[in-house]
Amino acid sequence: MTRIDNNAVSVRGLVKHYGDTKALDGVDLDVRQGTVMGVLGPNGAGKTTLVRILSTLLRPDAGEATVAGYDVLRQPRRLRRVIGLTGQYASVDEKLPGWENLYMIGRLLDLSRKDARARADQLLERFSLTEAARRPASTYSGGMRRRLDLAASMIGRPQVLFLDEPTTGLDPRTRNEVWGEVKAMVGEGVTVLLTTQYMEEAEQLASELTVVDRGKVIANGRVEELKAKVGGRTLRVRPVDPLQVRPFAALIDELGITGLAGTTVDGENGTLLVPILSDEQLTAVVGAVTARGITISSITTELPSLDEVFLSLTGHRASAPQDAVPADDRQEVAV
Amino acid sequence: MTATATAPVPMADTPISVRAHLRHTGALVRRNLLWIRQDPESMFDAILFPVIFTLLFVYVFGGSIGKSLGGGQQAYVQYVVPGLMAMMGMNMAQGVGTGFNTDFNSGVMDRFRSLPIGRGSVLFAKIAVELMRMLFATAVLMVVAVLVGFDITHWSGLLASVGLSAVFGSALMWVFLTLGVVMKSAQSVQAMGFLVLMPLQFGSSIFAPTNSMPGWLRAFTDYNPLSALADTARGLMLGGPVTHSLWITLAWSVGLTAVAAPYAIYKFRTKS
Numbered sequence: 001m002t003r004i005d006n007n008a009v010s011v012r013g014l015v016k017h018y019g020d021t022k023a024l025d026g027v028d029l030d031v032r033q034g035t036v037m038g039v040l041g042p043n044g045a046g047k048t049t050l051v052r053i054l055s056t057l058l059r060p061d062a063g064e065a066t067v068a069g070y071d072v073l074r075q076p077r078r079l080r081r082v083i084g085l086t087g088q089y090a091s092v093d094e095k096l097p098g099w100e101n102l103y104m105i106g107r108l109l110d111l112s113r114k115d116a117r118a119r120a121d122q123l124l125e126r127f128s129l130t131e132a133a134r135r136p137a138s139t140y141s142g143g144m145r146r147r148l149d150l151a152a153s154m155i156g157r158p159q160v161l162f163l164d165e166p167t168t169g170l171d172p173r174t175r176n177e178v179w180g181e182v183k184a185m186v187g188e189g190v191t192v193l194l195t196t197q198y199m200e201e202a203e204q205l206a207s208e209l210t211v212v213d214r215g216k217v218i219a220n221g222r223v224e225e226l227k228a229k230v231g232g233r234t235l236r237v238r239p240v241d242p243l244q245v246r247p248f249a250a251l252i253d254e255l256g257i258t259g260l261a262g263t264t265v266d267g268e269n270g271t272l273l274v275p276i277l278s279d280e281q282l283t284a285v286v287g288a289v290t291a292r293g294i295t296i297s298s299i300t301t302e303l304p305s306l307d308e309v310f311l312s313l314t315g316h317r318a319s320a321p322q323d324a325v326p327a328d329d330r331q332e333v334a335v
Numbered sequence: 336m337t338a339t340a341t342a343p344v345p346m347a348d349t350p351i352s353v354r355a356h357l358r359h360t361g362a363l364v365r366r367n368l369l370w371i372r373q374d375p376e377s378m379f380d381a382i383l384f385p386v387i388f389t390l391l392f393v394y395v396f397g398g399s400i401g402k403s404l405g406g407g408q409q410a411y412v413q414y415v416v417p418g419l420m421a422m423m424g425m426n427m428a429q430g431v432g433t434g435f436n437t438d439f440n441s442g443v444m445d446r447f448r449s450l451p452i453g454r455g456s457v458l459f460a461k462i463a464v465e466l467m468r469m470l471f472a473t474a475v476l477m478v479v480a481v482l483v484g485f486d487i488t489h490w491s492g493l494l495a496s497v498g499l500s501a502v503f504g505s506a507l508m509w510v511f512l513t514l515g516v517v518m519k520s521a522q523s524v525q526a527m528g529f530l531v532l533m534p535l536q537f538g539s540s541i542f543a544p545t546n547s548m549p550g551w552l553r554a555f556t557d558y559n560p561l562s563a564l565a566d567t568a569r570g571l572m573l574g575g576p577v578t579h580s581l582w583i584t585l586a587w588s589v590g591l592t593a594v595a596a597p598y599a600i601y602k603f604r605t606k607s
Contacts, residue, residue, distance in 0.1 A: 055449045059605075077348040080451040091442035095370050107362035108450050110355060136373060152446065 006069055008033045008160050008191035009054065014063035016049050016215075023049040025215035026063070031160075031208075036182075036192040038206030038223070040199065042306060046215040047195035048088060051164045054193070055085045068159045081109070084153030084161040084190075088168060091149060094138040098129050098148050101137060102155060109156045123151040127181065143174035150181055161185065163194040167201060179204050199303045203227070211313060219313050230312045232304040235274040235285055240295045242270035251288055257281045264305075275308050276301075351453045359452040363460030371464075381468050384426055385476035388419055392542060393483050400543055409484055416480040417568035418541035420473060420496060421561055424504020425536065427469040429528040432511030435461055436521040439606075455600045462508050469504050473497055492571035499571075499584060503564050506588040509595035516602045541565045560587035 009031035016024040024046045031037040039047050052058040054067055056076040065072045070079035085091070092101045099120050106116030124130045127147040132140060137148060146166065153161060166182065167175040182205055186192055196202050202209050203223055210220040219226060239245055249263050249272050257274060264273040276282050282301070289296055304312075351359075371377055392415050393408065401411035435458075438444065447457055477485075477493075487493055511528060518524045538555050539545075540562040545553050556562050563583035570577035 057445060057448055075348055077351075077451045080449055083449065085446065085449045087442055087445050089442040091444075091446040093366060093443045094441070095373050096366060097369075100366070100369055104362050104366055105446070105450070107365075108359050108447070108452050110358065 006033070007031055008035075009037070009065075009067050009193055011050075011054070011065045012063055014050070014053065014065055015061045016046075016053065016058065017061055022215045024053070024060070024063075027212070027215070027217055029210055029217065029220075031191055031193055033191055034189055035208060036186055036194060036206045038202035038209045039193065039195045039212060040197070040202050040209055040306070040309070041195070041212035042197060042310070044214075045212045047212060048164055049215075050212075051085075051087075051162045051193070051195060055083055055162050056080060081156065082159045084156065084158035086146075086149045086153045086161075086163050086166055088164045092137050092145065092152055095136055097134045097136055098124060098140070098151075099133040101148060102151060105152050105155045111155075119155055123154060127151045141174075142170055143177055146170065146174070146178055147181060150178070150185070154185065158190060160191045160193065163192060165195055165197065168197070175201075197306055199306060199309055203303055211309065213310065213314060226309075227303070230304050230309050232275050232277050232308045232312065233282075234302045234304055234308065235276050235282060236266075236271050236298075236300045236302055237274065237285070237289070237296055238269070238271045238298045240297050244294050245270055245272050248272055248289075248292070248294055251292060252285065255284060255288060257284055273305070275304065356453055356456060356459075359456040360459045360463065363456055364463050367460060367464035368467075378468070378471070380430065381427070381472040382475055385419065385423065385472050386479050388422070389416070389476065389479045389483060392419070396542070403547070404544065412480070412483055412485050413573060414544070414569070415542060416476070416485045417496065417572055418539075418565040419476055419480075420500055420568050421503075421564040422536060422541055423472050423476060424469055424500045425507055425532060425561065427465050427472065428504055428507035428511045429525075429532060431461060431465050431508045432515035432518075432524040432528055433521045435512055435515035436518060436524045439516060439603075454604045458512055458596075458599055458603060461512065462505055465508055466501055466505060469501065470497070473500065488573050489571065492573075496568040496571045499567060499581070500564065503560065503584055503588045506591040506595070509592055509599055513595050513599040513602065516599055516606060535559060535561055539565060560584060563587070 007030045009029065011027055011029040014024050014027040014029075015022070027046070027050060029037070029039075029050075039050065041047050049058065053060050053072060054065055056072055056079055059073065067079050068082045070076075070082070072079060092098075093104070096104070102120035102123055103116050106119050107113070111119060121130075124133050127150060129144060129148060129151065132144060137145060140148065150166075163182065167178050170178065179201070182192065182194070186205075192205070194201075194205060206223055208221065209223050209226050211218050211226070219229070221229075237248070239248060245265055245267070249265050252263050252272070252274055257276065262275070266273055274285055276285065286299070289299075393412055397408035397411040397415075400414070401407045401409065404410045404414055438461075444457075448454065481487075511524070514524050514527055518527065534555075538552060539559045540556060545556045545562065548556060560583065563580040566580040567577050567584050569575060570580065
């Protein structure tokens with residue numbers, strides 16, 4: 001990659017309206033060659049709209065964007081030759097076997113029959129799908145489908161890869177698997193723009209982060225910088241007796257250790273999430289556990305939730321209109 | 336990667352070559368054919384439709400309509416088979432819209448649209464495969480027709496009729512593809528197709544001669560392109576005047592294609 005001075009993705013003043021809704025309201029963004037840019041934001045922040053414009057599926061109302069030096073409006077076909085796209089929903093043909101999916105895309109990318117065959121074999125092998133090669137994709141598990149999707153995006157050896165919420169809806173084990181694959185692709189020098197709702201995913205994969213909210217960029221910088229700026233962490237406490245979770249939550253609230261977003265009960269896992277802003281608060285929580293004589297099986301510190309990130313950066317929650325929603329209903333947003 | 340060493344000059348996209356178009360369409364035709372292999376039941380309509388319609392019309396209405404044609408059931412076989420052939424394209428076309436609507440709303444379309452292919456390829460492939468299905472259905476029809484006693488006078492006329500039905504059929508397919516792209520759900524495409532097709536099918540010379548129909552209906556049937564296609568097929572296979580109806584059929588085919596095909600491709604390109 002000799003084009004060091006040029007950004008792999010460059011976005012200036014991008015605007016997209018849907019009626020009265022401003023999906024994108026003047027977004028600027030630069031992704032340096034060979035890096036992973038995470039675009040972090042809640043549902044409806046405009047992440048998918050951004051990816052769809054950059055992959056030429058959608059025309060912007062105003063602003064400019066180039067990918068690998070190609071203009072999204074003036075050179076869409078050249079641009080399409082150097083990108084890979086994995087959408088929020090698996091974009092493979094479910095009725096076709098995995099191998100046929102990859103062969104078809106190879107042919108659509110102008111590979112010869114021989115090369116398309118070889119590339120399909122090679123990518124199935126690389127994404128551990130060789131055994132399922134002849135089965136229709138509809139019989140694949142969620143993780144396999146996502147891997148096939150990634151393989152399909154890699155056929156044309158893209159310079160820039162767009163991953164739109166690549167692990168949404170996957171269980172933690174499969175999510176780790178997908179993360180591993182993405183890291184491997186980055187190791188091969190691909191520039192990645194990834195959208196996510198999870199701080200954890202952003203930290204795992206991205207070197208730089210852009211936080212978006214209601215169509216606007218509200219913060220950007222290196223992941224460590226943003227983490228330092230947010231400051232908080234989340235403490236996950238698991239009492240041995242799940243029935244202790246709620247009384248414990250009440251106790252923590254009483255003590256006033258609520259970080260910015262407030263405590264959250266994760267009923268499904270029988271844990272309590274306590275946002276903390278300092279080591280003193282961490283100590284206070286541990287003190288409360290001891291004082292109450294609650295037996296706990298684990299206590300871990302995690303990255304701040306999207307809510308914490310948003311509260312510290314903007315002063316409002318990620319899901320602003322739903323402020324009134326009780327803590328338990330916000331599970332999928334937290335952590 | 337020396338090509339990227341210099342900042343690319345913002346030159347416009349070059350057009351896709353004909354060979355590349357064919358290659359892309361071929362790859363997508365393969366996809367649609369593999370669907371049939373995956374799900375052979377999807378061919379049921381192409382087999383059952385000609386069988387059921389032929390038997391139904393010949394044995395239910397054949398005797399009485401045949402009498403008015405100055406013969407019997409056999410006279411009706413000669414009358415209705417070319418008509419049924421004309422209908423084949425229409426019935427296949429209706430399925431194109433529904434199928435494409437479902438396909439269009441699946442995630443794989445995003446992938447196609449993010450690939451450097453001519454976006455018309457996706458539609459051309461669909462039409463190509465449906466034409467194959469239509470030819471298959473026509474072959475089934477001819478086998479059943481011969482079994483119930485259909486007598487072909489001009490074999491070259493049979494080939495010409497099949498070709499003409501394919502031309503008209505593909506024109507209708509473009510119309511239904513447009514509906515498939517524009518309408519929101521497969522159900523609405525199907526309902527719309529049914530509403531349009533029922534009057535066109537039965538208000539035509541496909542099943543019965545139009546001379547006993549009231550004047551207002553005849554005004555409709557005489558301009559109905561399906562009547563023209565059925566009359567041409569009759570003339571071609573059994574002998575008789577074809578020039579007038581042939582021109583009407585061709586004019587409809589060209590007209591519908593010229594309007595619907597560019598519009599369907601345009602809508603497909605710009606739909607988000």
